[in-house]
Amino acid sequence: MLNDPRSHGLWEKTAPPAPVTSSLIGDVTADVAIVGGGFTGLSAALHLAEAGRKAVVLEATEVGFGGAGRNVGLINGGMWVMPNDLPGVLGPTYGERVLELLGGAPLVVRQLIEKHAIACELETNGTLHCAVGDDGLKELEERHRQWKARGAPVELLSAEETAARIGSTGYSGALYDRRAGTLQPLAYVRGLAHAALAAGAGLHTGSPVEGYEKTGSGWRVRTPGGSVTAQWILVATDAYSTGPFSSVRTEQIHLPYFNFATRPLGDNLSRSVLPGREGCWDTKEILSSFRMDQAGRLVFGSVGALRNTGYAVHKAWAKRAMKRLFPQLGDIEFESEWYGKIGMTADAVPRFHRFAERVVGFSGYNGRGIAPGTVFGQTLARHILGDIAEADLPLPVTDPKDQSFRAVKEAWYEAGAQVAHFAGERF
Known part of the structure; x- marks a missing residue:
């Protein structure tokens, strides 16, 4: 996207086309204005539209431009935090609620894919x-x-x-x-966009939100070309937040994450490497992840940014690591390379924010965006519809709080990943 082959890599090459959209021009009215065209925003728009509400999604760049279109594609249940630790962080009521919701989230993803015939290379082997x-x-x-x-x-x-x-x-x-599995993430989020439009939602790309203000009993959300007047604003921008909701960004530490994809391995190698097509990640502090795509490409990733000196360091490390794990691959060449940002909260737990009356959003997925983003979007839709009271949501209301020394920590993590990968897998 934006003529950058390292933004979405393999996923942009292999995903079905996004729906045809345009920037918002002029003033429109809706029941809900949704800021962000990723998993959460489009899931919410789809469920609202199916319930007969008019939802308009405002996306600053393109559908899936943020983490939704860049991640490795694992459909996980739960979060990074140990299951028994969540009630300790959130309290017993919210902890058990979020565990139940996220434990069943991969099934919700599968059901949406089946219902709307989304072509996204779904694998359900765990x-x-x-x-x-x-x-x-x-x-x-x-x-x-x-x-x-x-x-x-x-x-x-x-x-x-x-x-x-x-x-x-x-x-x-x-x-x-x-419970878990894999999919092509950019294809999935584009599929959600197609389904939301078919259900009656509005979607405008190239429409960054510049501000919002109270108007009567609702809100007016402004973009460079127009505005949406709505009763509710749903904030679904997460780690890529800017503008009036940049506080969502500054309460998170950005952890860069890259992926490399091989050429298709061919039938013989595909039978010996992940023959069941499970998605994988390891227990290292600087973890690695790997999975196969539908064409037999091995996608391998870890912490780090493919820019400046990091590009050569991480690429060389990836080849060494893959050769150690899978010596049967021989000389490894990569077809695609890309990286993005994982937003990490201070306690690795998501957040629910009420920015003002009827201005709400979930965020802080900590590298678990596909299934949590989908069900949190569904949950926000149900809250707006009146099916779930605020007191019954899976997370308590919290105010965004900036992480201290954020810029220093982010620079340290990017540099530390380079140091670790420069030395790693050499012996």
Whole structure:
């Protein structure tokens, strides 16, 4: 997008076209003005439109321009935080609510894809959280215990079982989550946009929100070319927030994340590398993730930005890491490369904000955008429709709070990833 091959990489090359849209010109009225055309905003628009409400989405750039179109494509249940830790962070009521909602979120994604015939390379064979060493295995044993206590369909695999599923002996075990899966994220978010339009929602790209003000009993949301007057404003901008909702951005630390994609591996290699097409990530602090796309490309990623000196460092590291995990691949060449930003909150837990009366939004997905973004958008729609009271939402109301030393921390993480990857996988 914007003539930058490192913004969306493989996903832009292989996704079906986005719907034809235009910038907002003139003044329109709606029931809900939605700021942001990613998973949350478009899921909310779709559910509102299906309920007969007029929703208008205002996207600053293009559908899926932010994290929705750049991530690795894992449909996960839950968050990074251990299941038993969420009630400790949020309190028992909200902690259990959000666990129940997010535990079932992958199923909601599958149902939407099936209902609206979204072509997005959906794979439903689960995910593998891969243990690195004894410490990694202990972490997964505890995650397994906590999820099983809640009835989740998870299974702890031995090193041998893990090797059979992955095609690599590099891990000491894995947590297999049957709820989860993978998809082509840009194709999915574009599919949500098509479905929302078909249901009657409005969608304007190239329409950054410059401000909003009270007008009578509602709100007027301004863009360079026009405005939307609505009873509600739904804020769905997350880590890429700018303008009047930039506080959503400044309460998060940006963690850069990159992906490289090989050429299609061919039938022989595809049978030995992830034959079941599970999505994978490991337990390292600077983690790696990998999965196959529908054409047999291996997508491999980690923390870091593909810019300046980071480009060469991370690319060389990725080749070394993949060669160690999958020596059967031989000389590795990449077809696509891209990176984006993960927004991390201070406690790795999402937020619900009420910026003003009837101006609300969820944010802070901490690298878990696909399933949480989809169900949080659905939840916001139900709240606006009156089906869920604010007191019954899965997260409490909080005010945005800037993280201290944010710029310093972000520079440190980007540089630290380069240092780690420069030295990593050399022996």
